[in-house]
Amino acid sequence: MAHAHAQAHAHAHAHGHKKRYTGVMDWITTVDHKKIGILYLFAGLLFFAIGGLEALFIRLQLAYPMNDVVSAQRFNELITMHGTTMLFLAALPILYGFFNFIIPLQIGARDVAFPFLNSLGFWTFFFGGVLLNIGFFTGDTLPDSGWTAYAPLATEYSAGRGMDMYSIGLQLSGIGTLLGGLNFVVTIVNMRAPGMTMMRMPLFCWTAFITSILIVFAFSALAVGLLMISFDRLFGGNFFNTAAGGNEILWQHIFWIFGHPEVYILVLPAFGILSEVIPTFSRKRLFGYTSMVFATSIIGFLGFMVWAHHMFTVGMGAVANTMFAVATMLIAVPTGIKIFNWIFTMWKGQIRFTAANLFAIGFIPSFTIGGVTGVMLAMAASDYVFHDTYFVVAHFHYVIVGGTVHGIFAALFYWFPKMFGRTLNETLGKITFWLLLIGFNLTFFIQHWLGVVGMPRRVYTYLDGQPGWNEMNLVSTIGALLMGVSVVILVINIVITLMKPKNATNDPWEDGRTMEWAIPSPPPEYNFKQTPLVRGLDAWWVEKRAGNKEMTPAEPVGPIHMPNGSILPFIMSIGLFIAGIGFMYDTLLMIVGGLGILVICMILRSLIDDPGYHIEPEEIEGKGVKA
Amino acid sequence: MAHVGQAPAGDQVKRSKGHEGPRNHLITFAISIILTILAFAAVSIPGISKGFVYTLLVLMAIMQVVVQLAFWMHLKDRGHFWPTLAMIFGALCIVYVVASAVFWIWFV
Amino acid sequence: MVKRWMKRLVPLMAMMVLLLTGCNFELAGALAPKGPVAEQQLDLILWSLIVMIFVLLVVFVLFFTAVFRFRRRRGQDNEIPEQIEGNHKLEITWTIIPIFLLFIMAVPTVALTFNLEEEAQAVEGQRVIKVVGKQFWWEFTYPEEGIVTAQEVYIPVGEKVVFELSSADVIHSFWVPQLSGKKDANPGSKNINYLYLQADEPGVYKGKCTELCGQSHALMDFKLIALEKDEYDAWVADMLEAPVVTAETQVGADLFEQKCLVCHAIDPGMGSVGPNLNGFADRLYIGGFIDNTTENLVNWIKNPVEMKPGVTMPPFENELTTDEINEIVKYLQSLQ
């Protein structure tokens, strides 16, 4: 990065001023990983709310047979946007928020490897998300072919601009995500504090690491798939045009080569969160750390090898079907190892039922149910029955709501004091948990049954007079409403907490084990005034047991180099956004203009040196421990 | 900050003299040229079976790429654990994407 | 085998759902198989369900024991529990046992998957029915008998039938829950699939499209009607008879020829843009899902898009008078 020293010698103080921005400008120019983390968190929560509303409309439409809350077309748009929004714009960004904020703190770094790229990644993701949702503003049709966008429904048979928004908007937000993943990989490999070996890394960092690798490789496949869809739709390409000899199954392969790792991209970080929260509130170290690391790696690796189990009914033949079936079933083994390790972490511990821990503990049974139905789905011959029915809907919601969302909420309650200096209200948190638990099981448990008795997924309505369908769907809708209420309470909780004064201590849960709990809440912009020396797994716990009040430093107190903020990432993303709209509406001027903005910004970035600035020891409050 | 997260020790080791000489790179260039000429020649000669030519072409391409990755892009040097891993994983992805596309479209 | 055990599990699960919904309840869909394919699949599902319930029990027992026994109690604030690194024996145990459980599920899975695939290969003399999915209806062709029909497919009871699945537009998926699992109907000439099923009891079985195929994906239903062999033969003979136009239906027949024949064939062996309407009077449903009554039919012709969003058939309410529509309906109802 260009903020390094212009000359290769050791004078550190001579140059650089901090460019101070305030208010909105501060947020759109920031390259601080903590602020970008918060931006990711709130952008993700915003899209989570939108996706949640879409889900409620879906359930309201299905509450009664032949209901007409929304039209068939609108329903297809809702399911597509619900899936796309929740996966790409809500779950992953919220997780990225935690990655960004927590990983550098947990590995003892002052920032991520590429602060500028980090900001670019966020803004590209954000504007990609806006582009995906732009139909709400322009009145065009929204994407309507399901989040899987199967060709040729998504290419030749989807009228309007909806699927262009999908392919281009997702392309942009995918690029942002890819940049983020790359950043985390390098951060974790290169930026660890002295003594922090890979096998001393907190499990959250490990899962983030594996997740980021999956992102780098999986999202590239998606990028190509989306490029192909764009070519077919905008330039008359023939990738998936069967009449001209193209092959619609090619899309399914490419999509699921991305799509299956995506599932692990979403759930592995939740595994990591659990592996932080449960030990903390059990006052016990994680049971079987090494096997957890290996299980994570194996899940990540196998996750790439099993994509075709989404395609059992496509007609791949018995050989391919059984191979993928067995490979898929194998994933249950490392996942099982994790489940048992968590249970045995609690075993003989002293469990405290804080809101954060409730979500973490609630994860285990819910996710286990999702896991066993996953094994059932993996059995090819059974999948012929389950495929594309509500059984599948139930399964992946048990995994994603029971897994990822529980994990996200646990992380939110757990790290909120570190991020914002205030602890979320515990009582409201517990109400959120119980409402979510009840609502979620009410919504989805019954859908297993609905699927097996014959209700296909993605149907905008169903006929009256089918045994039990009306009642079961109504129950499901009531459950969804309860989940809605629980999220509203969470939002209220966040708002009222943010209005209170900051009062959190460094280690508000008192049993924090990893390094983020060794520094103030919220952390200063330079994180650690002295880079810490890591002396074991659960570095902060080790120091606490040794009677220390701070991490042992690895360097003397000295000036700290910080990168300057920059508006360029924001402008570059706007350039990409404009170009994207240009592609959608065939406006050459906008394409050229948008890409021009991008190129100019890149030239500026490469020509103008920004050496950053230094925080002098005098500015750092309090004296550091002498090294 | 320079000592935060030292990369693997290989970076610290001084390389032997001669490593940086142009010889290795020129040899790589020569190998690449020869393999390329062979590839073009294999196509131009009539009468060889298609399957044999395909196999030969792919093998020569892989050889050329491996040589270039190892010497020109320094993957053979120490301290390239993670880059090598990235390349291997990428290659693995390619193999199964191509294999599945070929398997699906041609054979099923 | 453990089959009887499995069969008992179904009512148990049924009870649970019944408790949850508090409503009238019956086994349906894939839980009430009426043919060998669906039965084998249900057996496999129940077998996996038993194994999985065992897994769930183990996990839940351990989980709730841990949660209830090891909560932090008063006065423990300064106690630090032992920091256990792990336990190799335990860890190996919960690696080996799941592998074993997967093995006992994988074997029947592989066997059944191959079995279904082999049986679906059409052999000489095998009855094959060609299925073409179209937005949002199904066309069925009997190549040997020379019959083309739509929405309702007739098969003889107790006989293995192979369906050749393809599509004219987007991807559809062919599913008769009570008789078999599903398989996709892909567009293009390359990815044609074969599915086999067999009905052991006569009856009308619901069929569905299960791959999102556009607006009326939800309503892309069809019926599979299984008849005894002799009734089936009678049906074939009936379908092959040319439609008779009487004085009473002459007006409707003429109107049909002017307005409808562009898209709808009525000759036995002809495919067409819209569904072939040969034998329409015997159809149970209009558009695959509405009862075939005079009133519904009139409304359908007036404005089909309102009943089934996204269908290609244009509304005729402005093009034809109500009388004319009634004549057409009368004619259609004479097509035995």
Added chain:
Amino acid sequence: MSHAHAEGHTIDHLERATLEGKNKILGFWIFLGAEMVIFGTLFAAHIGLRGELNGGVSGSEIFSLPIVAIMTALLLTSSMTSVLAIQAMHRHELKGVALWLGITVLLALGFLGLEIYEFVHYVHEYHFNIQQSPFSTTFYVLVGCHGTHVAIGIVWISLLIGQLFKKGLTVVTAPKVYVASLYWHFIDVVWVFIFTVVYLMGKVG
């Protein structure tokens, strides 16, 4: 912030003198991993669909091997010259770096010119445009994607040369040059597969 010791032992590896430099190089390798998947997926589409002509022309009818051979020679040589640029950089010869990078850009321009000529020729002679057949679509998207990478590389390396003259060889510019050379080698590596799989195999049929 102690670059003093960093300077001591990596005198011949200016690009790795700082953590930022190391980060940049590792990050770029990971990026190349992603690029591999991108090109791999495009190759998969091409290999799968290259036989689908939709009544249009086939590769063996239109490909001209002499042009491809010249393009290959240009790109291979440019990859070589970018290695020489890195060697000059390790010897701290600013002019050498700029010279070799300049030659690389010139060779790349030659390659790009030939590719554009080739595409125009196909469209005019055979109406072989992107819409003709799955073969044409995959051909243009795959080869065009590579061509776009070449074009980006040309702009990037040209800007780098400008920067080098402005700032000299420093711990800031050295990683950029190194990374650009990695990028350039990668483009050559992809081309090896393109001329093998698309052109030569296409010629064989």
